[in-house]
Amino acid sequence: MTLVIGLFLLFLAVVFFWQSNRQRTQAGLPGGRVIYTDTRAWGLVEKPLYDHELGLTGKPDYLVEQNGLIIPIEVKSGRAPDAPYDSHIFQLAAYCLLVEKTYGKRPPYGIIHYTGRDLAVDYTDKMESALLDQLADIRRDEYRTQVERSHEDAARCRGCGFRNVCDQSLA
Numbered sequence: 001m002t003l004v005i006g007l008f009l010l011f012l013a014v015v016f017f018w019q020s021n022r023q024r025t026q027a028g029l030p031g032g033r034v035i036y037t038d039t040r041a042w043g044l045v046e047k048p049l050y051d052h053e054l055g056l057t058g059k060p061d062y063l064v065e066q067n068g069l070i071i072p073i074e075v076k077s078g079r080a081p082d083a084p085y086d087s088h089i090f091q092l093a094a095y096c097l098l099v100e101k102t103y104g105k106r107p108p109y110g111i112i113h114y115t116g117r118d119l120a121v122d123y124t125d126k127m128e129s130a131l132l133d134q135l136a137d138i139r140r141d142e143y144r145t146q147v148e149r150s151h152e153d154a155a156r157c158r159g160c161g162f163r164n165v166c167d168q169s170l171a
């Protein structure tokens, strides 16, 4: 079961990565704003969050309670980009959705923790709607036997876990 969940999350991350540029243009994804957070208040998440209705599961790195709300935090290694990557934004939005479904309170934003900088990304209705569109696309693509590569970035392929089985790899 753990392997299945892991594979699903990996699949989700790759699909978000594939689709994010197109979706960003359509959805006007929010950028991040720099915030300060006290890491001592962060709590590790013991078990993955799960939404039966959407068949979605995921485990944010941390949750933090702020003013009665529960905020998911995703930790990314490396220096902070000028704006968070779309794939990171969608992953965080999925955690916001899972937090709302699990705890019954909607997080107004989630946090991406990069090295030396924390970015808050608003979880707006528009963001949720873009996420649900992504999930619908994923379900549709699940049954396709051929999915075209959506980029020309060899570096991305070099870092991809599917490189050895992908017939469109550039690396």
Ligand code: SF4
Residues within 6 Å of the ligand: 149, 156, 157, 158, 160, 161, 162, 163, 166, 167, 168, 169, 170
């Ligand atoms: S190897 Fe490249 S084209 Fe293939 S799935 Fe990975 S990133 Fe996409």
